[in-house]
Amino acid sequence: MESIKALSVLDGRYKRLTGELVDVFSEYGLIKHRVQVEIEWLKFILMDLKLAVLDKNKVDDIDIILNDFTGKDALRVKEIERSTNHDVKAVEYFIKEKLTEKGLGDIGEWVHFACTSDDINNTAYALMLKKGRDIATALLSDLVETVEEKAMAYKSVPMMSRTHGQPATPTTVGKEFVNFAWRFNREVNILKEATVQAKINGATGSYNAHYFVFPEIDWIAAGQRFLTTHLQLEPLLYTTQINPNASLSFILHALIRSAAAVVDLDRDMWGYISLGYFKQRLKKGETGSSTMPHKVNPIDFENSEGNMGTAISMMEHMAVKLQKSRFQRDLSDSTVLRGLGSLFGYYIIGIKNCIKGLGKVDLNATVLENDLRANQELLAEPFQTAMRVFGEENPYERLKDLTRGQKIDKEILDAFVDKLEKVPGPFKERMRQLTPATYTGLAEQLVDHYFKEK
Structure with missing residues (x-):
């Protein structure tokens, strides 16, 4: 209740x-x-x-x-x-x-x-930030692992790309997952190495009261020793009454980048499900639509996208707002900092639902194969490139006339190759053997390279 x-x-x-x-x-x-x-x-x-x-x-x-x-x-x-x-x-x-x-x-x-109150507050929030960062980083690492599993499983499965939503040079499903794994993993490494700063230097940052009553103490060294040894925080010396929150902003911007990449993955998965490249597993009792019984909606990816959008907006505001203060202190930061847990909340919901969505989809290889077979015009790129190498006249323009705005089949392409005058016979045979499904470049090798370099 x-x-x-x-x-x-x-x-x-x-x-x-x-x-x-x-x-x-x-x-x-x-x-x-x-x-x-x-x-x-x-x-x-x-x-x-x-x-x-x-x-x-x-x-x-x-x-x-x-x-x-x-x-x-x-x-x-x-x-x-x-x-x-x-x-x-x-x-x-x-x-x-x-x-x-x-x-x-x-x-x-x-x-x-x-102490001034913000000596206590900024240090408390620094400790909280470290824990929140660790929770978020662990979940982001879980997402990396999930995406990497998909990359390995599908590294050799050819897929038609879409640039501007249009059929484009083929890739492999695994290579597309590796693109995301690399982006996420980069932010994981940044977050793990990020330091969290705190200050404990008095009402306006100059140890005034400390020095007045105990001038014989090296308060700068003492403050550094306290924060480093007792709380495992990075000492911040140059402040007003408040922490300028540079380390908080640094961490939030890493989270923003990772959140944006999650939204990118959410949208791609939404699109691939719509195209039929992935099938969602059915669960007995679930309803996709209140009026259309056939529907199975990609709700996990939609939920992830929505929550990540909310997290990003909060993080962007906090990352900028908390680096500003009027003169030596105002309290506008206090109410904003209380929302720190909320942005982490929306962020981890976004991560968890993205992982959940990835765990409920299976590749539909037949649809991918049919898409590649139905788009022979994808070979216009390698063919015109080869024609340039061998000195054929107007290669781009000739392939443009042959393929733009119309569907062609393999027979039409073979006939085009047969009429080439300067391309050597053995290379013509390579062109005839090429299919959209085999025109994936070094996509597989890039997947292997990612895991080798990680």
Whole structure:
């Protein structure tokens, strides 16, 4: 009953597809990551910089605040926020409460030491981004594997291409799948290597409060050490109050490119199903149309395309918007960042439905063969190219007159070849032996090359 009243499809209709994002990007997830940053900063202040005395045996008591964090704790933070009207301050007060309960109230004022709220927020979002990136990258890798399987299975199956929707130079089905596998895999590699940056340098990015009270500490080095060692994030030194989000934008643009490639695959598969190149497996009980009983619609690819389009629009906005701020700080980024989980939600729905669609189709080789056999004019390209090599006059124009706007058969082509004056006899025989199905160039070898180079 809860999901039927959900405002967003991510928590309603598609809840089953987005479950792995809940603990990362929900309000609970954001609060927990804020608690993580505050706790790790507190431990760093006390144990690394030794700004106050703490019994080492008490560190576990501090860690328990994070390790045992529950939904009930998140609700307590929200309860405090109703009084503070400030979400990060509520986290600070929550941690102080917990410390007091554990007899550690004397270190309470070291919580949130010298931090501005965005020191906590940007670092929490950086941790969330890393997890979201890893989830998305794993799913994109699954898509690569699925597409690669198709590439190998169909690497030798000839297929008529279509440029501008018109019959064009043949390829192989496997080669077309490899084109997509390469595009997806490129973004997988970029995403895996992408660093995630965070800053913890104070109200306007210059460690002002830190330096005022402890000028003897190298705060630049300390901040770098904290982010690198304790949170495995790349330190960002040159900021205003907020993170300029360059690393977020970099990751989003890689996701945008991969999403666009998924849409491209979705549309191609939709078209190939329409042409009859692929058949969709039937499932008992499913309905394709409310009025046309015969229909089996390519709904998985359509769903993938639609959700990827939504993801792209959100990612494009966020990638640009979050690199802008008025002077040293405004809050317009805050509400936008809360949509980070939504764009990952639409993205993974798009990936999952594309994979689902690919798993429900089988190649219809007969239709491909018939298409190639019915389009002998595809050989106009190699024939006019050969005629150029051997010095025949007006090769392009002669093939254009023979083939453009009309269907021809093999007999007409053979008769044309017989009349050629400068093409040597053995090469004429090669031309006669050529068919659209065998005119696939190095398509098969390119499939092998992809797997060899990967």
